[in-house]
Amino acid sequence: MSTLAWGWMRANLFKSWGDAALTLLALAFLYNVGGAFVSWALIEANWTGTPDECRAAAGACWSAVREKHRFILFGTYTYAEQWRPFAALLVFFGLVLASTWRGLWGRWLVAFWGLGFALMAWLLAGDGSILAIVPNAQWGGLPLTIMLALVGNIVALPMGILLALGRRSDMPAIRALCVAYIELIRGVPLISVLFMASVMVPLFLPEGVTTDKLLRAQIGIILFTAAYLAEVVRGGLNAIPKGHVEAAESLGLGYWRRTLLIVLPQALKIVIPPLVNSFIATFKDTSLVVVVGLYDLLNTTKTALNDPIWRSFFAEGFVAAALVYFIVCFFMSRYSQHLEVALATGRRA
Amino acid sequence: VPTDTRVRRARAAWWNHPAARALAYQALAIGGVIALAWYLIDNTLANLATRRIATGFDFLGREAGFAISEHLIDYSAEDSYARAYVVGLLNTLSVSVLGIVLATIIGVLVGIARLSSNFLVARLATAYVETLRNVPLLLQLMVWYGLLIALPGPRQALEPIAGVFLTGRGLYYPVLAAQPALGAMLALAALGALAALALYRYSRNRQLQTGAPLPLLWPAVVGSVLVPPLIAYLGAGEPLTLDRPELTGFNFTGGGALSPEFAAMLFGLVTYTATFIAEVVRAGILAVSRGQWEAARALGLQPGRTLKLVVLPQALRVIVPPLTNQYLNLTKNSSLAVGIGYPDLVSVANTTINQTGQAIEGITLMMAVYLTLSLAISLSMNWYDARPGRESR
Numbered sequence: 001m002s003t004l005a006w007g008w009m010r011a012n013l014f015k016s017w018g019d020a021a022l023t024l025l026a027l028a029f030l031y032n033v034g035g036a037f038v039s040w041a042l043i044e045a046n047w048t049g050t051p052d053e054c055r056a057a058a059g060a061c062w063s064a065v066r067e068k069h070r071f072i073l074f075g076t077y078t079y080a081e082q083w084r085p086f087a088a089l090l091v092f093f094g095l096v097l098a099s100t101w102r103g104l105w106g107r108w109l110v111a112f113w114g115l116g117f118a119l120m121a122w123l124l125a126g127d128g129s130i131l132a133i134v135p136n137a138q139w140g141g142l143p144l145t146i147m148l149a150l151v152g153n154i155v156a157l158p159m160g161i162l163l164a165l166g167r168r169s170d171m172p173a174i175r176a177l178c179v180a181y182i183e184l185i186r187g188v189p190l191i192s193v194l195f196m197a198s199v200m201v202p203l204f205l206p207e208g209v210t211t212d213k214l215l216r217a218q219i220g221i222i223l224f225t226a227a228y229l230a231e232v233v234r235g236g237l238n239a240i241p242k243g244h245v246e247a248a249e250s251l252g253l254g255y256w257r258r259t260l261l262i263v264l265p266q267a268l269k270i271v272i273p274p275l276v277n278s279f280i281a282t283f284k285d286t287s288l289v290v291v292v293g294l295y296d297l298l299n300t301t302k303t304a305l306n307d308p309i310w311r312s313f314f315a316e317g318f319v320a321a322a323l324v325y326f327i328v329c330f331f332m333s334r335y336s337q338h339l340e341v342a343l344a345t346g347r348r349a
Numbered sequence: 350v351p352t353d354t355r356v357r358r359a360r361a362a363w364w365n366h367p368a369a370r371a372l373a374y375q376a377l378a379i380g381g382v383i384a385l386a387w388y389l390i391d392n393t394l395a396n397l398a399t400r401r402i403a404t405g406f407d408f409l410g411r412e413a414g415f416a417i418s419e420h421l422i423d424y425s426a427e428d429s430y431a432r433a434y435v436v437g438l439l440n441t442l443s444v445s446v447l448g449i450v451l452a453t454i455i456g457v458l459v460g461i462a463r464l465s466s467n468f469l470v471a472r473l474a475t476a477y478v479e480t481l482r483n484v485p486l487l488l489q490l491m492v493w494y495g496l497l498i499a500l501p502g503p504r505q506a507l508e509p510i511a512g513v514f515l516t517g518r519g520l521y522y523p524v525l526a527a528q529p530a531l532g533a534m535l536a537l538a539a540l541g542a543l544a545a546l547a548l549y550r551y552s553r554n555r556q557l558q559t560g561a562p563l564p565l566l567w568p569a570v571v572g573s574v575l576v577p578p579l580i581a582y583l584g585a586g587e588p589l590t591l592d593r594p595e596l597t598g599f600n601f602t603g604g605g606a607l608s609p610e611f612a613a614m615l616f617g618l619v620t621y622t623a624t625f626i627a628e629v630v631r632a633g634i635l636a637v638s639r640g641q642w643e644a645a646r647a648l649g650l651q652p653g654r655t656l657k658l659v660v661l662p663q664a665l666r667v668i669v670p671p672l673t674n675q676y677l678n679l680t681k682n683s684s685l686a687v688g689i690g691y692p693d694l695v696s697v698a699n700t701t702i703n704q705t706g707q708a709i710e711g712i713t714l715m716m717a718v719y720l721t722l723s724l725a726i727s728l729s730m731n732w733y734d735a736r737p738g739r740e741s742r
Contacts, residue, residue: 012468019467026469173375177382187723188716189681191695196716197710203396204389280483287485291687298488312499318492320482329483 041319051309064313065320066284068304072321075140075295082165084131085143092146101333102342120147136214140295142324144214148286148296152221153229153279157224160229161268164237165259167230178230190288194220198292217289225282232274236267272343276336280329287325297321393709402706406714409434415700417692419608430701437697438718444611444693445680445722448618452679453672455619456626461656463631474627482624487685489621494613494689503600512593512604520607521594530585536575544573610691614683622679629675633668634660666734673730675722684719694718 044059047066054061065072074082095116098104116242124143126133139147166178185193197220201211240263248258287298295303298321304310305317363369397404409431416426421439424432462474479487498517500507506514506521514521548570552563563569582588594604607615637660645655688691694715702711 012466015466022465022467022470026467029473030469038482046545171371171375174378177378184716184720187677187720189684189695191684191687192712192716192719194698195702195708196712199702200393200712203393203708206392207395207399278513284483284485287487288685288688290487298485298491301488302491314495315492318488319497322488322492325485325488326480326483330479333483 015254017209028037032189037239040135054313060316060319061310061313062316064305067310068307068317069320071141071304072297072301072317075144075300076138077140077143078132078134078138080136081126081132084123084126084134085139085141085324088123088143089146091120091123092150116287117150136212139214142297144295145283145286146295148218148221148289148294149279149283151218152225152282152286153275155222156225156229157275159226161233161264163226163230166231168237169232177282182227182230184270185224186231190285191291193224194288196220196290197223213292215295217292217294221282221286223286228278228281232278233267234269235274236269236271237263239270240266259303269343273336273340276332276339280332280336283328283332284325297324354415394617400706404707404710406710408701408705408707408710413701414704419611419692424425430705433459433697433701434694434714437692437694441680441683441686441693442722444614444618444686444691445683448615448622448679448683449676451615451619452622452626452675455623456675457630459623459627460630463627464634475483478624478627481621482628486617486682487688490613490617490685490689494609497609497613503596506596506601512591513593514601516601517609518600519609520612521601522605522607523591523593524605525589526592528586528588528590530581531588533585534578534581534588537575537581541573541575541577545570548573597661607663608691609690610686613689614686614691614693618679618682618701622675622682625675625678626672629668629671630664632671633664636667637663669730673727676726680722680726681719 013023034098040059042059044057045322046054046057046059047062049057049061049063051061051064054063059283070079070082073084077085095113096113099109099327122131124134124139124147125136163178163182166174167182169175169178197216198213201219203218205211244262244266248262253261286296289296290299290302301317302314302322305314410429412427413430413433414426415433417424417433417436419440420436421443422432422436424436448532459474459477462470463478465471465474485639497520500515500517503514503516503518506516508514548563548566552566556562564586592603594601594606635657641659641663642655643661650658683693685694685696687699690696698711698715702708
């Protein structure tokens with residue numbers, strides 16, 4: 001062993017007796033738990049076998065996931081048409097990748113997102129002539145999860161901005177209304193908002209107007225997300241020095257021009273990283289639509305592994321779904337951390 | 350030259366006056382909200398009437414008619430809906446309170462571990478935090494629950510620690526049972542502790558006045574704490590006995606038991622929330638400037654004491670507000686219990702709504718309870734944060 005490696009180990013693993021004990025403890029943990037997981041997931045695993053071959057193997061049965069992957073990813077979407085949600089996913093991830101390149105930031109990117117969004121909606125829903133119509137009751141899996149989170153955040157952002165502006169307003173009645181909304185929503189769990197949306201919205205609407213399950217859940221997610229986004233945006237608004245507002249006032253700009261031209265552009269730039277974090281949170285939270293009977297990624301996984309033949313391999317399905325959630329959330333959170341550093345121009349005390 | 354020296358005050362039209370406008374906007378906003386509420390309530394009442402759904406909270410007094418698998422207070426299907434709600438609330442509270450305590454302990458340890466100079470420990474802690482925090486909690490709960498109920502039955506129960514049994518029907522563990530000798534022992538132990546405290550106080554005063562502490566202070570303190578209970582033990586016998594779970598017939602009796610639902614909820618909530626608490630703790634410790642560490646070191650404090658006496662007290666100021674948020678999140682996340690069949694408040698409310706059809710009352714009640722819980726946690730944490738001696742410097 002080279003002296004360099006030995007020196008590194010002395011400094012990082014065996015600095016003192018206590019340190020050495022901790023290292024040994026960590027190694028034992030790694031060997032027992034990590035080793036057992038690796039042996040289950042990779043070494044002893046069965047990748048292509050029948051259920052019986054799987055049961056004979058000591059490790060994981062990935063053929064259960066392989067067998068069910070179409071249902072897990074796309075739910076009950078018409079089987080022959082499942083290239084459409086797949087294409088929609090490609091469009092989404094393409095847009096996400098393009099957005100990570102800051103050279104593209106600007107009007108064009110917004111336009112791209114608009115176009116991409118229309119394209120995804122067209123792919124999923126169909127139009128009846130070129131693409132057959134697939135009713136949204138059949139949508140499911142990963143596209144549904146992404147759609148709930150994406151629409152939830154896009155629609156909630158303007159609401160959140162208005163709520164944040166209202167909460168900082170000088171007008172007591174406006175302020176009180178906004179504070180009441182924000183704190184009410186933030187004080188209750190998402191499940192209760194989803195329940196409210198799913199059972200109370202039909203009661204709120206006049207007779208004859210019907211809404212589908214998906215729309216109701218989406219409304220619940222939007223109402224919930226708006227309150228959290230309001231607090232994120234408020235953080236950005238608070239960070240704008242008062243001098244900017246006063247300078248704009250002395251130039252004779254009215255409230256809306258002051259806000260739209262001076263304050264919001266700066267405030268929103270500051271809150272881009274927490275907005276990404278909020279999207280991650282919504283993405284994970286969409287899994288709660290299980291309780292109102294929608295087939296998002298979590299529910300399709302759960303349902304797929306209810307098949308009596310594969311039932312004993314439920315853990316494999318959940319591990320696969322967890323991997324999808326993890327990849328999306330982990331890379332977005334890393335990106336948001338990177339942005340936080342990259343965007344902190346001239347704001348370093 | 351006739352000049353008009355009177356400066357004519359520029360008078361804007363009254364509708365351009367800021368105060369008038371503010372008033373108008375507010376009136377408009379309130380009017381809009383009232384109109385919306387009116388519209389919704391009107392529709393709702395019409396819909397309720399056509400669907401023949403009753404209104405009001407009378408249903409709370411009626412017989413619930415459904416069983417709840419876990420209840421901290423006596424409950425049967427003949428009890429009222431109100432009592433069912435209380436049972437659900439107590440279940441929510443028990444898993445939340447226990448969860449908050451355990452998540453705090455694990456979160457603080459992991460947060461400190463992430464900053465450890467030990468490479469392996471820091472990496473393990475990071476891997477734990479990044480993995481669990483990026484996967485939805487509901488998925489994790491379903492996995493833990495699935496794994497727990499897939500465990501073998503009572504006859505093939507796993508016994509990871511002597512006396513603790515893991516089965517697909519729940520977790521059984523020994524509990525301490527009080528014996529008659531307990532009272533005497535507690536009384537003597539209290540006397541001993543008081544004596545130790547008095548000794549310590551006396552020694553501290555003496556040290557302040559003369560510079561020298563009482564000789565043999567620590568042996569005396571330890572002795573006065575330990576000796577009286579020992580006397581009680583020798584005189585009156587065991588104060589506590591271990592009540593172990595025993596396999597009788599098809600299931601375990603005796604000891605304590607946790608249902609798989611409760612165990613999965615608790616484990617899932619704790620491991621998930623602990624990752625967020627770890628991040629809060631880490632950020633708090635990092636917020637304490639390096640100079641504080643260096644100064645403490647220059648004074649000759651050991652790393653452990655530096656953390657305890659210098660860094661953590663300062664880090665707490667940064668930690669408490671986001672920690673409050675995590676406590677609130679944990680409490681609200683306990684509502685995911687409905688996904689794995691733990692009978693919490695949301696499950697009970699859900700069953701009630703399905704049976705009575707009175708969705709509005711059921712959901713209002715549920716939301717009101719969560720709001721109260723959130724408010725209570727916020728207030729108590731604010732109180733903790735505002736105690737004297739904790740104001741920022």
